[in-house]
Amino acid sequence: MKKQNLLTAAIFAGLVLGLIAGELLFRHYSGDVPTSWLDGLNFVGDTFFMRLLKMVLVPLVASSVIAGVASIGDPSQLGRVGGWTVVYYFSTMAAAVILGVVLVSQIGPGEGFPSELRIESVVAFDAQQGTIQTRVSEASGTGLWGAFQNICKQLIPSNPVGAAAQGQLLPTISFSLLLGIVLTTLGSKGRPVLDFFQSLFEAMMKLVGWILWLAPLGVGCLVAWTVARIGSVALVGPLGKYMLTVFIGLLLHGAIVLPLVLWLVGRTNPYRFMWQMKDALMTAFGTDSSSATLPVTIETAQKSGGCSKRSSEFVLPLGATINMDGTALYEAVAVVFLFQCFGIDLGPVQLGIVVLTATLAAVGAAGIPSAGLVTMVIVVEAVNGSLGDQTPHLPLAAVGIILGVDRILDMCRTTVNVWGDSVGAKIITRLAPDTPGSVPAPGSAPGSAPGSAPENSSGNASE
Numbered sequence: 001m002k003k004q005n006l007l008t009a010a011i012f013a014g015l016v017l018g019l020i021a022g023e024l025l026f027r028h029y030s031g032d033v034p035t036s037w038l039d040g041l042n043f044v045g046d047t048f049f050m051r052l053l054k055m056v057l058v059p060l061v062a063s064s065v066i067a068g069v070a071s072i073g074d075p076s077q078l079g080r081v082g083g084w085t086v087v088y089y090f091s092t093m094a095a096a097v098i099l100g101v102v103l104v105s106q107i108g109p110g111e112g113f114p115s116e117l118r119i120e121s122v123v124a125f126d127a128q129q130g131t132i133q134t135r136v137s138e139a140s141g142t143g144l145w146g147a148f149q150n151i152c153k154q155l156i157p158s159n160p161v162g163a164a165a166q167g168q169l170l171p172t173i174s175f176s177l178l179l180g181i182v183l184t185t186l187g188s189k190g191r192p193v194l195d196f197f198q199s200l201f202e203a204m205m206k207l208v209g210w211i212l213w214l215a216p217l218g219v220g221c222l223v224a225w226t227v228a229r230i231g232s233v234a235l236v237g238p239l240g241k242y243m244l245t246v247f248i249g250l251l252l253h254g255a256i257v258l259p260l261v262l263w264l265v266g267r268t269n270p271y272r273f274m275w276q277m278k279d280a281l282m283t284a285f286g287t288d289s290s291s292a293t294l295p296v297t298i299e300t301a302q303k304s305g306g307c308s309k310r311s312s313e314f315v316l317p318l319g320a321t322i323n324m325d326g327t328a329l330y331e332a333v334a335v336v337f338l339f340q341c342f343g344i345d346l347g348p349v350q351l352g353i354v355v356l357t358a359t360l361a362a363v364g365a366a367g368i369p370s371a372g373l374v375t376m377v378i379v380v381e382a383v384n385g386s387l388g389d390q391t392p393h394l395p396l397a398a399v400g401i402i403l404g405v406d407r408i409l410d411m412c413r414t415t416v417n418v419w420g421d422s423v424g425a426k427i428i429t430r431l432a433p434d435t436p437g438s439v440p441a442p443g444s445a446p447g448s449a450p451g452s453a454p455e456n457s458s459g460n461a462s463e
Contacts, residue, residue: 004279004304007212011282014220018286021220022227033228041225049218052211053292056204058164060295061317062176063201068313069180070194072432078181081432085315088261088424089323090359095257096325096416097358100249100332101351107248109241110340117238118341118401125400151363169291169321201313208295212279215296219286226288226407234405242337242402246409249329254416258325258423266427276304277422284418288411293418294320301425311428319421326413326420327375328362335379338398344391350383357382 025033072078157163157171164172183190235243259270274281280300284293298316301307307316332354339346346354361375377396384393402409 007215008279008282010216011219011279011286014216014218015223015282015286018220018223019227022224022229023232025224025228026231026233031231031233038225038228041221041228045218045221045225049211049214050222050287050289050292052214053208053287053295054167056207056211056295057169057291058167058172059200060204060208060298061169061172062164063197063204064298064313065173065176065317066180066183066194066197067201068310068317069177070184070198071310071313077432081310081314081428084431085318085424085428088427089319092258092261092325092420092424093323093328093359093362094355096249096253096329097332097355097362099253099257100246100329100358101336101354103249103252104245104333104336104340105351107241107245108340109245110337113341113401114238118398121401121403122395122397125397125403148360151360169317173317173321204295205299208299212296212299215279215283215286219283222286222288223411226411230405230408234408239402239405242333243405243409245337246330246333247412249333250326250412250416253325253329254419258416258420262423262426266423266430268426268430270423273305273422273426274419276306277301277419279304280418280422281415284415285411288407288414290320290324290414290417290421293414297418297421301422305422305426306429307422307425308429308433310432311425315425315428316421319424320418322363323421323424324362324417326416328358329416330409330413331358331361331376331379334376334399334402335383338380338401339383339394341401342392342394342398344387344394346383350386353382353386354379 025037029037069078072081151170154163154168154170155174157168157175160171160175163175180194183194234240259274262268262270262273277297277300280293280297283296284290287293294317297320298312301312301316302309335354335358336346336351357379361378376399380394380396380398387393
C-alpha cells in the first residue's frame, strides 16, 4: 500500500505540474507556443506511456474476457451477468444524455454567439485537411442506420485477428467472448487453453504494474501539451459558457447520478469507491482515452476497488468499448449548442432524436481522443433529417466552432466514462460475486443471498 500511495501521489503531482507547465508556456509565448515544445511534450507522453499502454491492450483485453467468461462458468450465469451489464450501460448513458439536453436547453450557451467567430470557425474548418476533418468527412452520410450497421459489423468480425491487429476492441471482445464460452463447454480438453489465457492475463497485469510507474511522466507531459495549446483563457472566452455547461453536466452525472446508482444498487459507499479508483480516474484525465486507461482500470479495480475477478475481467473491457456516459452527455450538449449558435430552434421531436442518436452514437465511439467529436456527426445529420425543407440545416463544418476546446472537454468526459465503467464493475461484483452462489436481486440487502462477498479488512467489499 505504501508503493500504491507513492504512485498515486506521483500521478497527482504529474497532473498538477503538467497544468502549471502548460499554462506557463501558453502565457510566456502569448498563446503561440512553438511547435518544437508541443511536439516534444506530445512525443514523450505518447511514446513512453500511451504507446506502452496500447501495446498491452489487445492481449490484455482478449485474455481478460476469455478468463472472465471462464470464471463465470455456467452460460446461463454469463447471460445474467451480461444482461445486467447491458441494462446498466444503456440506462446510465440515456440518463446522461437527458441530463445534457435539459442543461443545454435551460442555460442556452449558444444563444447570442458572435456571428463573426461562428463564420470564421466554419471557414477555417473547411479549409484544413487534418485527421479530424478526414474522420468527419468519412462519418458524414452514414446516418443512424449506418452507425447501427457499423456496430453489428464490429460484433461479427470477418477477421478477428486482423481487427485485433488494428487495435479494434469491440471485434476482439466479441470473438474472445465466443471463444471463452466454447472453451468452458469442452471440459478438461479446454482447460489447458483457459490456463494459458489466465497466465497471459496475469503476465499482462504484471506488465501494466511496471508501466504505471511511467504514468506521472506521461500524464504530466500530455496535460502540459493540452494546456499549452489552449490555455486557461479558453474557459472565459466566447466558448466559456458552453464549456461550463458541459462541466456542470459531467459533474452532476459523475458526482451525483452514478454515485446514487452505486449506492442504491451496489450498496457501496460511492465516494469511498471513487477514492479507491483515483489512479484510474487520474490516468483517464491525463491520457484522454478510456481504451488506453483500461489496463490501469482493471488493475485498480481488482487491487484497490475490491471488484470481483469476473466483473473486472468481463465488465470493464466491454465498458471501455460501449459504455460512454461522458461522451453521450457531451454530444447532446454540443449538438444543441451548435444549433443554438446558428439560431435554429429545436422542438421536442428534435430533442428526442438527440437523446436517441447520442446514446447509440456514443456506443459506437472508439475509446480514443476526440472520438465523440466524430460520432457527433451522426447526431447532427439525424437532427437535420428531421427538420423541414423550410428550416435551415446545420453544416457539418460547424464542429469547427468547438474543435479548439475539445481536448480539455475530452479529458473530463473520458474521466466520467471510466468512472461509469468502474461503477458498473462494482455493481456486478455484488450481483455476481466470485464465490459460488445465486445472484441477489438488485434491491436485496447485502449478504442476503448466498455467495455475497464478505467484508474484508480493507473495506472494499459491498456495504
